[in-house]
Every structure is written in C-alpha cells, then in structure tokens.
Amino acid sequence: MIHHATGPFxxxxxxxxxxxxxxxxxLGRLLLDKQYHGxxxxxxxxxxxxxxxxxxxxxxxxxxxxxxxxxxxxxxSFVLQHHGLMDRGTKQLTITVVPDSGTxxxxxxxxxxxxxxEGSKHFYDFDYTLP
Numbered sequence: 001m002i003h004h005a006t007g008p009f010x011x012x013x014x015x016x017x018x019x020x021x022x023x024x025x026x027l028g029r030l031l032l033d034k035q036y037h038g039x040x041x042x043x044x045x046x047x048x049x050x051x052x053x054x055x056x057x058x059x060x061x062x063x064x065x066x067x068x069x070x071x072x073x074x075x076x077s078f079v080l081q082h083h084g085l086m087d088r089g090t091k092q093l094t095i096t097v098v099p100d101s102g103t104x105x106x107x108x109x110x111x112x113x114x115x116x117x118e119g120s121k122h123f124y125d126f127d128y129t130l131p
Contacts, residue, residue, distance in 0.1 A: 003073060006124040007038015011047070026052050032065055040126060042069025048082070057089035064098075074130070076104030080113060097128065106130070 012033040019027050027049065034044035046065030053059060063082035069075070079101035084093045095113040102109035111128025 001126050001129065003072070003130070005039035005124075005128065007036065007043075007124060009036045009040075009122050009124055011122055016024060024054055028052070032063060034065070034067075036067070036069065036124065038124075040067075040069065040071050040124065042067050042071070044068075044080070046080075052079055055088060057086055059086045060084065071106060071109075071126075071128075074105035076106030077110075078102040078106050078109050081116050 007127040014031040014033070014129065016029040016031040016049045017029060019082065019116070021027070027059050028051075030048045031042065032046040032048055036042045036044065040079040044065045044067045048061055048063035051059060052057065061084045063080075065080045066077060067080060068077040080094070080095050081098050082095050084091070086092075093115065096115075097109055097111045098109075099110065108131035109128055111126060113124055116125065117121050
C-alpha cells in the first residue's frame with residue numbers, strides 16, 4: 001500500500017570551499033540543514049554537489065541527505081538521494097529513499113519525494129511504502 005505525506009520544510013544551505021572552475025564551469029559544494037514539518041517531523045542533514053553552466057537555466061546537482069525524526073508518528077531515520085537537472089529552465093528532479101537505509105520503525109521504507117516551491121516557501125510530497 002502506498003502512503004502519502006506532505007508538508008512544508010525549511011532549508012539552510014551553507015557553501016563550502018570547492019574546486020576551481022574548469023573551462024568556466026564552476027562546481028559547488030554545500031552543506032544542507034533542513035527542518036521538515038507536517039506529516040514528516042524531522043531534521044535533514046546532507047551534502048550537495050552542483051555544476052552551474054554559462055547557459056542560463058542549465059545546471060545539475062546531486063545530494064545525499066540523512067533524515068531523522070517521525071513519519072506519521074513512526075520514529076526512525078532514512079537516507080534520501082537527490083538527482084536534479086535543469087536544461088535551459090526545464091527541470092528534472094528525482095529524490096529517492098536509498099534502499100535499506102531505514103532504521104527503527106522506518107526499517108524497510110521505500111519511496112520517492114517531490115519538492116515544490118510556492119513563492120519562497122518549500123513543500124514536500126512523499127509517496128512511500130513500509131513492510
């Protein structure tokens with residue numbers, strides 16, 4: 001059975017020293033600090049790597065994020081893997097639970113998260129299964 005969780009989240013991204021640009025394509029590294037609200041009451045911590053091209057609206061990022069807290073009252077942790085691309089403004093984003101990363105009452109968690117922005121506010125939609 002597929003379950004759905006939704007709510008807002010706050011994110012703080014802290015730039016870290018990274019490599020010098022090669023051929024004009026800067027690579028970035030950021031620390032992620034998130035607070036999830038709503039159905040997922042949790043904190044998220046992770047790292048993101050990014051590449052920004054000279055073409056407006058084209059970039060890519062990957063990230064790994066450890067999430068700890070409660071999901072609809074079930075306590076534990078899990079890891080999210082992010083893969084995002086922008087191709088001249090067209091966005092593709094995949095955020096997936098890393099298999100077998102769930103702990104506690106979230107052991108066996110599988111699923112996919114989507115992120116949406118409304119103005120400057122962030123929201124998540126999380127479709128997931130538990131054994």
